[in-house]
Amino acid sequence: MLNFAGQLINLFAAMLLLISFAMLSQRRVLSLINLFALQGLVLAVSTTVVAYSSNQHHLYYSAGLTLLLKVLVLPWILHRLIRKLNVKWDVETMFNIPTTMLVGIVLVVFAFNLAAPISQMAGTITRGTLGIAMACVLLSFLMMITRSKAVPQVIGFLAMENGLFFAATSTSYGMPMVVELGIALDVLIGMFILGIFFFQIRETFDSLDLKHMEKLKED
């Protein structure tokens, strides 16, 4: 049973990594939000499996919180935002996708190497997935760097938080509940503030393209 659960968790971890790569190469804002919601769903399901197989009851709550926040609330806010901002059908022109993917593969190798000594020490059944969690964090970071529009950058930021959440689950069955609640609250407030902020940017620059915002530099 435990072995089967372990296999299942590995499968979900692989799916997470795959979704991270898909997000890296996705140019349409709308699909990006759907991918983000899918990532949240996989995360919630895998957390539930971990909770069931390791008898860690507080993980059920984190899984529920993930489902509520990252699958329902945040994608809903994002959908509303892009509709109101009229960027729903935006397609981004991106710097050379194959190169980005290759850099992504290098990052995955790096993440596995970095995670190897730590996962050896972990006593959780999910320890093998720490490398994947770190890879997801790094890939979201790469995504933030390669994007020049505000909404995809923020999705990259949220995806990074997903990766960190996964890292916490795989090393130590999540963080203490009060901390997880606090982090969720921060993410939610942050999303509201960004929503306001997007409108301010649009009002001032007439677009959400960040290339208008490169004036402040040291000369």
Added chain:
Amino acid sequence: MEIFWILAIPLTGGLLLALFGCRSFAPELNATMSFATFVASAFLAFRVVNDGSFSVFNEQFFVDSFNVFLVALTAFVSFTTSLFSRPYMRIEQAHGKLSINMLRLYHSMYQLFTFTMLLVLLTNNMGIMWVAMEAATLTTVLLVSLYRTPASLEAAWKYFILCGVGLAQALFGTILLYFAAEKVLGAGGTALLWTHLDAVKSQLEPTVLSLAFVFLLVGYGTKVGLAPLHSWLPDAHAEGPTPVSAVLSGLLLNVALYVVVRSKVLVDGALGTHFAGDLMMGFGLLSIIMAAFYLSRQKDVKRMFAYSSIEHMGLVTFAFGMGGPVATFAGMLHMTVHSLTKSAIFFAVGHATQKSGTQLMENIRGLISTNPTIGWGLAIGTLAILGMPPFGVFASEFLIITTAMHAYPWTTPFLLIALGVAFAAIFSRMQEMVFGPATGQRLPHPPALIPVFVHLGLVLLLGLYIPPYLADWYRQAAALIG
């Protein structure tokens, strides 16, 4: 009980001001709330210094002489800044830069920002520390973009993204810390409590802790403004309203550094080496040197003083990195005097830019002849921050440099050259702004300069004579973090 009030007052203040922030009494309400927080923190400080450290609410909150000194400082500077912001924001409103709704946002966020900083300082839980630190970023993002100018929006975006990514790394560091702690303390709520971690620090897994510290230092270091992670700092300081620059520079950077120092204590205990200290010294030294050389290239007065903040935070990080009773004492003293002096400078600079209608230094001239108090405030503040005797900054810098000479002689030339370059850059600019033929207009409201001279007076006092009571307090704290 004091802890409850210290946190409850700014939180209610934030909510009240969100409701009544558009009334004409909002600035006074803001100042009253900050004053009440300050009174509560003064009571807490007396209690801790007399009775020693204690924890409350199921050990979720913890005070010792190290954090209570920062609590008192934070509450004090928030209070004086709220006094300064009263006329300052009225003048901004009279100049047509702010609408009434922006002011409401400003007052409400100001109180909530104070709340998040005090929460970082008072909580015992390393996870909640992270949560509050992130909340501090979120509350200030909209403050930095308050004027809605293209430059301020850009600065706020940069601030949000860079600090967000930085704090994401700090979160990973916290996860690693929990991972190490949970093996010793068992899973659940208590494994991230600092007091518990401190009790078992020698049993924590050294490899995990050293990796965790790297992430924590890089993460929170972004917020401290350590080079090369500092690039959000000058923009956010220059584009936000001046009271916000004053609290960002004088308080937020200290609070972020506080978290780094707390983590350092744990890592030192687990490793038994000087690894954490070496890293902090490296980052500190790099920040001092980098900031000193950027200083001379600045044209915007607030940007220049922002770089000066990077320099001084580098110096404090360096001092805490060296460790030992004298350097730690000097680091804390420097934190105090830097907060007081830098916020005083920002107050004076704020009114100077309002008079001249620009932040470009070449257009700010002759402050002494048109408004002597602003001029003298800026001149004395600048001399103090440059480390001239008899001000307190001189005392702390002297202690830091002499300790460095004994313990790490090779760092001395770097420190001295950087301080010299910074002196040359800032002093000549200050002279041109303060003396010379006058430009500028009259302000529609009388400026508030009492906070400037109160701060500078305190810095002068700390330079001439540190009351034995205060010295004892600092020594206790230095012994705690060693």
